[in-house]
Amino acid sequence: MNSFLMHWTFAIPEIWVLTMACVVLLTDLFWGDRLRDLAAVLTVLTLIGAAVLTIFEMGQSGTAFAGLFVLDPFTNVAELFSYLAVLMVVLYSRRYLVDRGIYRGEVFVLLLFALLGIMVMVSGGSLLSIYLGLELLALSQYALVAFYRDSVVATEAGLKYFVLGALASGMLLYGMSLLYGLTGTLDVRDIAGALVNVSATNLVLVFAIVFIVAGIAFKLGAAPFHMWLPDVYQGAPTVVTTFLASAPKIGAFALIIRLLVDGGYGMLESWQQIFVALSLVSLVVGNVIAIAQQNIKRMLAYSTVGHVGFLSLGIVAGTEAGLASAFFYTVVYVLMSLAGFGMIMLLSRAGFEAERIDDFKGLAQRKPWYAFLMLIIMFSMAGVPPTVGFYAKLAVFQAVIAAGYVWLAVIGVLLAVIGAFYYLRVVKVMYFDKADAETGIVVRDDLASTALSINSLALLVLGILPGPLMAFCFYAMQGVI
Amino acid sequence: MAHSSLLSYAIWVPIIGGLLVLAVGDRRAEAARWLALLVSLAAFAVTIPLFTGFDTRTAAMQFSERVAWIPSLNIFYHLGIDGISLWFILLTSFLTVLVVISSWRNVKERVAQFMAAFLIMEGMMIGVFCALDAILFYVFWEAMLIPMFLIIGVWGGPRRVYATIKFFLYTFLGSVLMLVALLYLYYHSNSSFSLLVFQKTPLGMTAQILIFLAFFLAFAVKIPMWPMHTWLPDAHVEAPTAGSVILAAVMLKMGAYGFLRLSLPIVPDASHKLAWLMILLSLIAIIYVALVAIVQEDMKKLIAYSSIAHMGFVTLGFFVFDSVAIDGSIIQMLSHGFISAAMFLCVGVLYDRMHTRNIKAYGGVANVMPIFAALMMLFAMGNVGLPGTSGFVGEFMVVLGTYQVSPWAAILAATGLITGASYTLWLFKRAIFGGVTHPEVAGLKDLDGREMLVLGTLAAFTLLLGLWPAPFLNIVHSSVQHLVTQVSLSKIPA
Numbered sequence: 024m025n026s027f028l029m030h031w032t033f034a035i036p037e038i039w040v041l042t043m044a045c046v047v048l049l050t051d052l053f054w055g056d057r058l059r060d061l062a063a064v065l066t067v068l069t070l071i072g073a074a075v076l077t078i079f080e081m082g083q084s085g086t087a088f089a090g091l092f093v094l095d096p097f098t099n100v101a102e103l104f105s106y107l108a109v110l111m112v113v114l115y116s117r118r119y120l121v122d123r124g125i126y127r128g129e130v131f132v133l134l135l136f137a138l139l140g141i142m143v144m145v146s147g148g149s150l151l152s153i154y155l156g157l158e159l160l161a162l163s164q165y166a167l168v169a170f171y172r173d174s175v176v177a178t179e180a181g182l183k184y185f186v187l188g189a190l191a192s193g194m195l196l197y198g199m200s201l202l203y204g205l206t207g208t209l210d211v212r213d214i215a216g217a218l219v220n221v222s223a224t225n226l227v228l229v230f231a232i233v234f235i236v237a238g239i240a241f242k243l244g245a246a247p248f249h250m251w252l253p254d255v256y257q258g259a260p261t262v263v264t265t266f267l268a269s270a271p272k273i274g275a276f277a278l279i280i281r282l283l284v285d286g287g288y289g290m291l292e293s294w295q296q297i298f299v300a301l302s303l304v305s306l307v308v309g310n311v312i313a314i315a316q317q318n319i320k321r322m323l324a325y326s327t328v329g330h331v332g333f334l335s336l337g338i339v340a341g342t343e344a345g346l347a348s349a350f351f352y353t354v355v356y357v358l359m360s361l362a363g364f365g366m367i368m369l370l371s372r373a374g375f376e377a378e379r380i381d382d383f384k385g386l387a388q389r390k391p392w393y394a395f396l397m398l399i400i401m402f403s404m405a406g407v408p409p410t411v412g413f414y415a416k417l418a419v420f421q422a423v424i425a426a427g428y429v430w431l432a433v434i435g436v437l438l439a440v441i442g443a444f445y446y447l448r449v450v451k452v453m454y455f456d457k458a459d460a461e462t463g464i465v466v467r468d469d470l471a472s473t474a475l476s477i478n479s480l481a482l483l484v485l486g487i488l489p490g491p492l493m494a495f496c497f498y499a500m501q502g503v504i
Numbered sequence: 505m506a507h508s509s510l511l512s513y514a515i516w517v518p519i520i521g522g523l524l525v526l527a528v529g530d531r532r533a534e535a536a537r538w539l540a541l542l543v544s545l546a547a548f549a550v551t552i553p554l555f556t557g558f559d560t561r562t563a564a565m566q567f568s569e570r571v572a573w574i575p576s577l578n579i580f581y582h583l584g585i586d587g588i589s590l591w592f593i594l595l596t597s598f599l600t601v602l603v604v605i606s607s608w609r610n611v612k613e614r615v616a617q618f619m620a621a622f623l624i625m626e627g628m629m630i631g632v633f634c635a636l637d638a639i640l641f642y643v644f645w646e647a648m649l650i651p652m653f654l655i656i657g658v659w660g661g662p663r664r665v666y667a668t669i670k671f672f673l674y675t676f677l678g679s680v681l682m683l684v685a686l687l688y689l690y691y692h693s694n695s696s697f698s699l700l701v702f703q704k705t706p707l708g709m710t711a712q713i714l715i716f717l718a719f720f721l722a723f724a725v726k727i728p729m730w731p732m733h734t735w736l737p738d739a740h741v742e743a744p745t746a747g748s749v750i751l752a753a754v755m756l757k758m759g760a761y762g763f764l765r766l767s768l769p770i771v772p773d774a775s776h777k778l779a780w781l782m783i784l785l786s787l788i789a790i791i792y793v794a795l796v797a798i799v800q801e802d803m804k805k806l807i808a809y810s811s812i813a814h815m816g817f818v819t820l821g822f823f824v825f826d827s828v829a830i831d832g833s834i835i836q837m838l839s840h841g842f843i844s845a846a847m848f849l850c851v852g853v854l855y856d857r858m859h860t861r862n863i864k865a866y867g868g869v870a871n872v873m874p875i876f877a878a879l880m881m882l883f884a885m886g887n888v889g890l891p892g893t894s895g896f897v898g899e900f901m902v903v904l905g906t907y908q909v910s911p912w913a914a915i916l917a918a919t920g921l922i923t924g925a926s927y928t929l930w931l932f933k934r935a936i937f938g939g940v941t942h943p944e945v946a947g948l949k950d951l952d953g954r955e956m957l958v959l960g961t962l963a964a965f966t967l968l969l970g971l972w973p974a975p976f977l978n979i980v981h982s983s984v985q986h987l988v989t990q991v992s993l994s995k996i997p998a
Contacts, residue, residue: 408643424687436680455657493576
């Protein structure tokens with residue numbers, strides 16, 4: 024009886040989000056036309072409620088529903104950051120959606136279902152629940168990308184994403200099925216136990232790990248599995264891009280923790296080597312190709328690939344500190360891309376997407392405050408102190424050097440310098456170039472610009488006092504190994 | 505212990521003041537100027553007690569502060585100064601006041617942002633000179649690039665974008681490998697980032713050499729040493745006058761300071777082993793770069809190359825591991841801080857009136873601007889190293905110290921005094937002396953009160969340091985003695 028109740032209490036945040044997603048869907052159906060902001064407001068309330076529920080269950084840990092569900096510090100912390108990411112997306116989105124005539128309840132319902140998918144991935148204790156969460160997230164994302172039907176590029180991006188995403192899910196599922204065949208269990212902890220008796224050179228196991236890592240790499244956006252990323256980031260409406268570049272990365276990181284660490288930590292040496300390669304290729308591909316981009320969304324997409332390369336360094340280390348630094352990097356990356364894409368959204372208006380780098384020309388004269396915020400965002404992405412992006416890089420480099428991969432750190436820092444070049448170019452365009460006449464108008468949106476200011480200044484404040492955030496991420500990884 | 509947070513004030517007063525200036529906004533330019541002046545004076549005022557309360561008898565760190573900053577990685581907010589850092593802090597806070605005054609009228613666009621950038625940069629530069637935690641050091645070291653990047657890029661000359669991006673990427677590239685070295689040291693010193701712990705960490709020869717090279721890249725780019733110097737002439741030419749002043753007078757010293765604080769004490773064996781390379785590069789800077797300076801047409805470029813040559817004396821002095829030479833190097837840095845600042849300000853004075861820096865466009869300036877010519881004469885003599893000016897003391901001590909270790913290096917370095925005289929005097933002859941050949945020159949007005957104040961103060965310090973260097977040396981001496989002892993002890997584990 025007691026344990027029965029406990030099962031449900033563990034999953035209260037998930038149940039709450041599921042219920043509210045349905046509530047938003049229904050209320051929007053009935054009153055959506057009259058109360059246009061209803062869905063957005065309810066979504067914000069949902070997120071706040073979920074955060075409160077999650078904070079209440081902090082400190083507890085255990086498994087529920089016969090091992091399908093896991094509650095540990097990582098679950099709590101990752102869920103809190105996911106709520107924050109979705110919250111920021113909702114706060115930034117209103118005017119962008121209204122301008123394009125797609126300010127409809129379904130967007131928010133899909134966001135909530137995607138969030139639920141992430142939550143299930145984060146707290147999944149079995150291959151089944153993890154895959155379920157992944158598909159819930161992925162299907163919501165496909166729909167979100169293609170949501171803006173009037174836009175040809177968005178529809179194209181949605182289709183591409185769907186085809187390639189399905190392929191990646193298939194690979195992941197194939198890897199899982201091999202693992203199941205090998206160990207006879209779906210429970211991740213039991214798999215870890217069963218693998219003790221399996222030789223690391225067992226061909227089936229090698230196949231399983233390769234397929235699973237390939238699937239994860241696709242979801243993270245690590246090269247050479249990054250092909251979908253630039254097209255989808257560029258083609259999707261910026262609201263959706265902002266979402267794609269934020270919370271789902273936490274979900275993808277959860278796949279690593281749940282599948283590779285909880286399940287396959289015994290096979291550390293096998294997947295560590297794959298991550299060395301993934302990290303190297305991502306660093307080079309992301310940072311070098313980004314230089315050639317004229318479209319800022321596409322540039323940030325390639326920079327995402329580069330960031331994934333950096334955070335993989337922490338995974339390569341494979342230690343608790345290494346995973347914690349990779350998680351810290353993920354969280355920082357989420358904060359930075361929320362701000363970066365949020366800025367693009369804020370500067371766009373009906374018929375003007377503000378997505379060419381040249382659209383930022385002379386921003387420092389037209390809108391000095393926004394230019395200053397963008398300056399912080401760019402320097403943070405480049406990893407220049409005193410912004411938080413620097414500490415993210417510092418943490419992963421520290422972990423990878425401690426693990427003995429000094430050469431990998433050297434390559435990493437050199438590519439960080441190459442990366443600095445294209446971020447500097449945005450600063451150069453904003454501060455050193457003269458403004459074009461046509462780019463002068465910025466529509467007021469007080470809520471979004473306040474949220475964006477807080478988001479961007481947080482990058483600076485966390486850069487001066489990074490201690491608490493880092494400690495929080497290290498807390499999340501406590502005892503994960 | 506009453507002074508325990510003085511260093512924090514020295515760092516944060518200008519930074520917070522700079523943010524206030526930024527808040528005043530560009531529309532209220534006059535208010536921004538006055539506030540900036542006030543902040544810079546306050547920032548200078550808080551650094552004076554560092555001097556008056558300084559204990560010259562000890563080489564230990566003084567005015568220490570230590571607070572946990574990032575506990576997860578064992579990083580501390582750890583500050584402290586010794587005799588080596590003290591003068592650079594004072595130099596920084598003092599020059600910032602002069603820079604604010606000197607840009608009073610000739611910066612007209614985005615005044616508040618301009619002043620704020622300098623004040624914020626001041627705080628960061630002081631931070632570099634008193635950080636005792638490796639990561640704190642690195643944060644200040646890198647953060648400083650952002651304001652300088654903007655100063656050159658926004659208020660610079662026609663090729664400013666090229667120059668500033670080159671400046672940023674060069675220094676960033678140089679520094680990142682230092683970060684790897686610091687992390688490696690962290691891993692080998694029981695997870696501590698304290699520079700003082702690093703100094704005691706035993707290291708094998710290969711590791712030392714690699715760390716030395718990583719540090720070398722960071723510091724050699726900053727100083728800059730030949731052949732990593734090519735960003736400097738570009739940056740100087742395009743930077744606004746005030747930017748050139750801070751760049752030459754303070755930023756270049758950071759690389760040299762890095763050698764003293766990090767390279768020599770942390771990797772002493774590698775420093776000895778690679779000293780020949782450092783001496784060679786220093787001599788090339790002294791001789792070859794000075795020859796390059798002679799043929800320059802642009803006054804700022806000429807002074808930029810002369811800076812590289814003068815910094816060659818500084819690095820030469822470090823790597824003979826002799827306390828007289830290192831004392832001399834530090835005096836040379838201070839002296840160069842005054843003289844190069846003054847020389848760039850002099851060029852700025854001319855540029856404000858004529859809008860060209862080409863030497864050929866001038867000639868006979870002494871006829872119409874006698875006060876200016878007299879002051880510039882003094883600085884030119886300092887640049888040459890004439891006895892009685894500060895330039896003499898440092899170079900003489902370096903050559904003297906070097907002679908005891910390697911007479912040939914000393915003889916070659918001494919030729920630098922001759923080439924130094926040729927480019928400086930030839931510049932002076934062509935620009936200042938002679939008859940007035942250009943009609944524009946005939947209409948020049950002599951210095952106004954503000955310019956006279958700035959240049960006069962610098963002139964006073966140039967003479968003071970030249971005639972009576974004892975108080976300056978007193979402060980650095982015990983720290984340098986300590987450093988020389990540290991460098992002489994091998995850290996290779998037995």
